[in-house]
Amino acid sequence: xxxxxxxxxxxxxxxxxxxxxxxxxxxxxxxxxxxxxxxxxxxxxxxxxxxxxxxxxxxxxxxxxxxxxxxxxxxxxxxxxxxxxxxxxxxxxxxxxxxxxxxxxxxxxxxxxxxxxxxxxxxxxxxxxxxxxxxxxxxxxxxxxxxxxxxxxxxxxxxxxxxxxxxxxxxxxxxxxxxxxxxxxxxxxxxxxxxxxxxxxxxxxxxxxxxxxxxxxxxxxxxxxxxxxxxxxxxxxxxxxxxxxxxxxxxxxxx
Amino acid sequence: xxxxxxxxxxxxxxxxxxxxxxxxxxxxxxxxxxxxxxxxxxxxxxxxxxxxxxxxxxxxxxxxxxxxxxxxxxxxxxxxxxxxxxxxxxxxxxxxxxxxxxxxxxxxxxxxxxxxxxxxxxxxxxxxxxxxxxxxxxxxxxxxxxxxxxxxxxxxxxxxxxxxxxxxxxxxxxxxxxxxxxxxxxxxxxxxxxxxxxxxxxxxxxxxxxxxxxxxxxxxxxxxxxxxxxxxxxxxxxxxxxxxxxxxxxxxxxx
DNA sequence: ACTTGTGAATTAATTCACAGCT
DNA sequence: AGCTGTGAATTAATTCACAAGT
Numbered sequence: 001x002x003x004x005x006x007x008x009x010x011x012x013x014x015x016x017x018x019x020x021x022x023x024x025x026x027x028x029x030x031x032x033x034x035x036x037x038x039x040x041x042x043x044x045x046x047x048x049x050x051x052x053x054x055x056x057x058x059x060x061x062x063x064x065x066x067x068x069x070x071x072x073x074x075x076x077x078x079x080x081x082x083x084x085x086x087x088x089x090x091x092x093x094x095x096x097x098x099x100x101x102x103x104x105x106x107x108x109x110x111x112x113x114x115x116x117x118x119x120x121x122x123x124x125x126x127x128x129x130x131x132x133x134x135x136x137x138x139x140x141x142x143x144x145x146x147x148x149x150x151x152x153x154x155x156x157x158x159x160x161x162x163x164x165x166x167x168x169x170x171x172x173x174x175x176x177x178x179x180x181x182x183x184x185x186x187x188x189x190x191x192x193x194x195x196x197x198x199x200x201x202x203x204x205x206x207x208x209x210x211x212x213x214x215x216x217x218x219x220x221x222x223x224x225x226x227x228x229x230x231x232x233x234x235x236x237x238x239x240x241x242x243x244x245x246x247x248x249x250x251x252x253x254x255x
Numbered sequence: 256x257x258x259x260x261x262x263x264x265x266x267x268x269x270x271x272x273x274x275x276x277x278x279x280x281x282x283x284x285x286x287x288x289x290x291x292x293x294x295x296x297x298x299x300x301x302x303x304x305x306x307x308x309x310x311x312x313x314x315x316x317x318x319x320x321x322x323x324x325x326x327x328x329x330x331x332x333x334x335x336x337x338x339x340x341x342x343x344x345x346x347x348x349x350x351x352x353x354x355x356x357x358x359x360x361x362x363x364x365x366x367x368x369x370x371x372x373x374x375x376x377x378x379x380x381x382x383x384x385x386x387x388x389x390x391x392x393x394x395x396x397x398x399x400x401x402x403x404x405x406x407x408x409x410x411x412x413x414x415x416x417x418x419x420x421x422x423x424x425x426x427x428x429x430x431x432x433x434x435x436x437x438x439x440x441x442x443x444x445x446x447x448x449x450x451x452x453x454x455x456x457x458x459x460x461x462x463x464x465x466x467x468x469x470x471x472x473x474x475x476x477x478x479x480x481x482x483x484x485x486x487x488x489x490x491x492x493x494x495x496x497x498x499x500x501x502x503x504x505x506x507x508x509x510x
Numbered sequence: 511a512c513t514t515g516t517g518a519a520t521t522a523a524t525t526c527a528c529a530g531c532t
Numbered sequence: 533a534g535c536t537g538t539g540a541a542t543t544a545a546t547t548c549a550c551a552a553g554t
Contacts, residue, residue: 019546029460043512071513071514072512073513208369211455273522299537312524
């Protein structure tokens with residue numbers, strides 16, 4: 001794809017790498033903090049440190065968006081905030097429904113950073129009729145029967161699934177049938193969706209298992225003490241920071 | 256690293272790719288489901304479908320662990336469950352502390368899949384003295400003052416941070432100072448940790464922003480309808496399944 | 511003098527495609 | 533005949549290192 005890309009307007013080649021897209025929110029958060037402290041400009045070095053990446057990566061990432069910096073100076077904070085927000089589609093408002101209002105669903109509903117960016121909780125939905133009408137985070141919970149109507153009326157395209165694993169696929173199917181095309185899944189299940197629907201998962205159990213793997217590795221190394229040529233510094237994985245490749249996450253689920 | 260790997264026992268070359276490690280829990284979950292249904296063997300094709308990956312990737316992943324399959328037949332489910340569990344370090348028990356018992360912390364404490372694999376909630380910790388002693392998920396909440404003592408007494412090496420963003424770094428520092436070397440961070444902040452400490456993050460806001468990016472892209476394409484040579488099939492990104500590269504996740508946080 | 515933007519080099523991950531074993 | 537295991541090819545991501553601009 002790098003080789004034979006069909007010629008383009010030259011000013012902006014569509015197709016930002018996924019790895020870059022996944023970091024843009026990180027940069028945006030760091031920039032927003034700077035903006036709140038009224039910092040006018042920032043260098044790639046400083047911003048990279050704040051976002052927990054290295055500066056070459058950050059510059060390369062930004063190069064996919066365009067040339068928004070000034071050589072010898074750095075980046076204008078406000079301008080970059082705007083450009084990244086626009087690139088991520090945060091200049092518009094995204095109504096979101098949360099399905100499954102247990103502990104986790106309630107935590108998500110209460111999450112402040114939600115509204116701060118372009119997301120708005122359009123509805124909270126739960127299968128328990130006893131929950132209906134009860135306000136969570138100031139929003140009354142609605143019954144699952146209303147799901148299709150809510151999605152169509154509010155033009156919801158993003159759904160969050162925080163149900164038990166057993167209900168997730170069924171909820172997913174209804175969301176998709178009603179018009180949702182992006183799903184954030186907290187249930188520990190693989191969701192099957194048709195072409196054109198994006199799913200991202202958040203899975204606590206998976207994350208813990210990945211940590212356990214590295215933890216075990218560390219414990220084993222104490223004793224190992226390889227008596228060979230022993231490459232001193234660089235040999236070890238670049239632990240800490242940096243979440244490595246892949247894009248997994250753990251699913252949380254009440255009860 | 257692929258080129259100049261120091262000669263090894265040949266039977267097992269240390270160094271499983273990060274991307275593979277991140278998928279092992281996925282395979283394990285699928286295998287556990289098969290095991291519960293008493294399925295004795297499974298082919299790479301079937302297992303891959305259940306885990307939501309393609310079979311070549313799965314086979315390559317397994318090849319890093321060793322040769323645990325039988326050509327012409329497939330994999331023995333029980334045997335694979337054991338091998339992967341061992342590789343992930345799940346044959347031992349990992350005490351975990353959860354710091355910050357808001358909505359999210361409570362959701363995590365109640366999460367069933369916790370104990371089912373090798374993880375055990377050693378303690379729930381919160382800074383609010385009013386919470387102290389109150390049971391959540393059957394475990395009494397303890398005050399932050401006890402943090403160091405708990406970690407040392409129980410030999411805790413994995414900590415989960417579910418505090419507000421403002422408290423996260425401070426909690427992290429205390430966890431690390433007390434001996435924790437793996438952290439799962441739900442607070443929307445970059446954590447600074449010393450070499451040798453692993454951090455993974457779970458960030459709701461980041462996940463939603465990534466979805467918004469793709470959602471915006473989809474909306475834009477409706478109108479685009481490129482009248483050029485129009486590469487029909489393969490051209491579009493492989494949406495759905497597959498979380499793409501990187502390894503980000505969103506942070507959740509109560510209020 | 512300083513910092514961006516980016517080709518080129520490197521490293522990692524994925525996918526192909528088939529030899530090798532059951 | 534069927535399915536694994538894996539070299540080889542491909543594609544993606546990261547890092548280097550420096551030319552180009554202010």
